[in-house]
Amino acid sequence: MNPLLAEAISQADALTRAALGGGCPVKSRPSKRGTVSNATPQALGLDGAELTGHMDLTGSWFQRVEAAGGYLNFFPAPAWYCAAVEQLPPVGPEVDLLPLNVDFPATIHPEDWAFWQALRGTAPDPALMARQDAANPGWLVRYTARRLADLELRADAALDWTAERRQLLWTLAQFPQEGNRRRMAGYLLMLAGKIWDVGPQNLPLALNRHGQAVITAGLRQVLAEKPCEAR
Numbered sequence: 215m216n217p218l219l220a221e222a223i224s225q226a227d228a229l230t231r232a233a234l235g236g237g238c239p240v241k242s243r244p245s246k247r248g249t250v251s252n253a254t255p256q257a258l259g260l261d262g263a264e265l266t267g268h269m270d271l272t273g274s275w276f277q278r279v280e281a282a283g284g285y286l287n288f289f290p291a292p293a294w295y296c297a298a299v300e301q302l303p304p305v306g307p308e309v310d311l312l313p314l315n316v317d318f319p320a321t322i323h324p325e326d327w328a329f330w331q332a333l334r335g336t337a338p339d340p341a342l343m344a345r346q347d348a349a350n351p352g353w354l355v356r357y358t359a360r361r362l363a364d365l366e367l368r369a370d371a372a373l374d375w376t377a378e379r380r381q382l383l384w385t386l387a388q389f390p391q392e393g394n395r396r397r398m399a400g401y402l403l404m405l406a407g408k409i410w411d412v413g414p415q416n417l418p419l420a421l422n423r424h425g426q427a428v429i430t431a432g433l434r435q436v437l438a439e440k441p442c443e444a445r
Contacts, residue, residue, distance in 0.1 A: 216387035218298045219244060222275045226250040226288045229279070233268040234260075242288070248377075248384040250288040255281065262286050290384075295375050298387050302424040303431040308363065325437060326352030332395035332436045333403065351403050355433060358406040361414055362426035369419040378412045382421060389428045395436050402432045 226242035230252045234240070238254060245251040255262035262281030269279055277291035322343045329352035330338035348354045373379075385408050390401060409417075409425055417425070 215391065216298050216301055216389065218275070218294060218301055219387040222250050222288070222290060222294060225274045225276070226252055226286075229269050229271070229274065229276075229288070230254055230265070230286060233265040235268075244384070244388055245285075245287065247287070248381050249290070250276075252286045252288075253284065255284060255286060290380075292375050295380060295383055296373060299373070299383055299420045299424055302386055303389060303391075303427050305423065305427040305430065308360070308430070323352065323356070325356060325433065326350055328352075328437050329355060329399055329402075329433070332399035335396055351399075354406050355402050355429060358409055359426050359429040359433070362409070362417075362422050362429070365414050365417070366419060366422040366426070369417060369422045373418050373420060378416070379418065379421060382408055382412050382417070382425070386421075386424060386428050389432065395438075398432050399436050402429055402436070405429060405432075 223242045223244065227240050230240040230242065231238065234254070240252055240254045242250050242252040254260075255265055262284060265286065266279050266281050271277070271279065275290055275294040276288045279286055279288045281287070322340060326343050327338065330343060333351060342350060343352070344350075346353055348357075385405055388401075389405075390398060405425075405428065414422065
């Protein structure tokens with residue numbers, strides 16, 4: 215997880231404790247909506263909207279906090295996104311890709327095989343591993359890293375924090391620095407899917423660079439253990 219995301223979560227905890235005015239336990243977490251959420255008001259039967267009125271966000275990473283569905287939702291300020299994009303994992307060695315026009319059945323790429331084993335915990339179907347398209351999760355992750363590297367040279371360097379770009383950086387910031395291989399593989403597959411939902415051609419330069427860095431760094435962690443050989 216990006217250190218700035220951890221810092222934002224800690225700030226949300228502190229702001230919630232201060233608004234409660236006591237030692238009530240609180241536990242904030244990153245939500246899928248691209249916010250930091252805290253369920254303490256719901257758990258304690260409190261009025262979340264009333265709590266937000268007692269919060270001073272000055273000096274924090276948040277631009278506003280809203281109560282919805284019993285939760286407090288803290289929305290990061292643009293400054294958080296600008297800072298977070300500079301603290302993502304560094305770019306690692308490039309991952310070699312097979313040509314895109316491989317005749318089927320293609321030779322199984324060992325990285326695809328290892329990725330599938332990490333994702334499912336079992337040996338994958340060799341026929342599926344031979345595919346050179348998005349139906350093969352391992353191929354999709356490797357292909358995404360290469361495309362991001364290619365797009366970096368042509369991308370617009372302006373950091374215009376649209377909703378799509380904020381969501382992508384939010385996902386990048388949750389990159390697990392440590393963890394088991396299955397969790398890592400699942401995260402990388404989700405990240406690759408989000409990148410293609412956004413559209414790499416629309417990403418700013420910094421997100422191309424760091425998106426590639428996260429995917430390649432994660433793939434190296436997945437491959438840290440020796441994979442079983444394809445049979």
